[in-house]
Amino acid sequence: MIEFEDVGLRYGHGPEILRDLTFTVEPGSFHFLTGPSGSGKTSLLKLLLLSLKPTRGTVRLFGQDVSGLDQDALLRMRRHIGIVFQEFRLLDHLTTYENVALPLRVLGQPESAYRANVTELLEWVGLGERMDAHPALLSGGEKQRAAIARAVIGRPDILLADEPTGNVDPDLSLRLVTLFAELNKMGTTIILATHELPLLDNFSFPRMLLRDGEIVIHD
Known part of the structure; x- marks a missing residue:
């Protein structure tokens, strides 16, 4: 479903925000994305959402190298990806x-x-x-x-969530992540970024830890 190979990202001429990211995410899996503030979690989600392109390396979604896709193809691919933001963005x-x-x-x-x-x-x-x-x-x-x-x-194939529990109390945070877990049971691949580490202890999903621009996956 998702494959990163030696991916690096920098903004302008600044230092790399992400570097040497190599990992795969299987269809129907659920991963927590964790890491300290400024570690690059939101930037990684933007790469997955196709709103950013990597500075180097290869990103493959649904088996396709996204670097060679034109705008129309990117838009079609984005229709298979859902996103939940911390700030809701309701009209x-x-x-x-x-x-x-x-x-x-x-x-x-x-x-x-x-x-x-x-x-x-x-x-x-x-x-x-x-x-x-x-x-x-x-x-x-x-x-x-x-x-x-x-x-x-x-019905997206991939659902990305950027700190979706950041504005609610602990009890509701647990209910919301349980809701994501139920969606995952229906086949949706989910990556949920959060800094609320105690919340994760209630679930057995693997964790993707971003630190200093590099990633480690703990099953």
């Missing part, structure tokens, strides 16, 4: 239902084709009774669950 003028359905609307799908799926997903994440509420009326945990639902409504 205030849209309801919960409309926010979650937005990726499908952008693709030109008629509401009749996706309404049942959006409704079912919102029920599954516990927002069935909040479908018509706007973000201003949602709690932090509800906003995060809406953001997760929006990220997975298109």
Whole structure:
């Protein structure tokens, strides 16, 4: 699903943020991405999201070297990748239902084709009774669950999560990661970046540790 070979990344003429990254991620796996602040976790996620290109080395997604893809091919590949941000990024003028359905609307799908799926997903994440509420009326945990639902409504093969529990309390953090684990059981490959190490002790997923621009995977 994901393969990095001797990948390095720098911004402009500065020092390398990431260097000599070599690892693989198998389809259907779940990895925690950890490391101290400034270690490059967000930069690594941007490489996976195809919003950055490596300075050197090879990144392969779905068996393809991404360096040779044109913009149209990159856009098609991005449709197989979901992303959940720490800051939710919900649109205030849209309801919960409309926010979650937005990726499908952008693709030109008629509401009749996706309404049942959006409704079912919102029920599954516990927002069935909040479908018509706007973000201003949602709690932090509800906003995060809406953001997760929006990220997975298109059934991505890969789901990236950048500190998704950073704005919620420990009990809700545990519930959210459990939700990601349930999504993983359905076949989605997940990489979840977090600095909350005690939270990880509740799960047996392998950890990708970034430190000083290099990576070590602990099974």
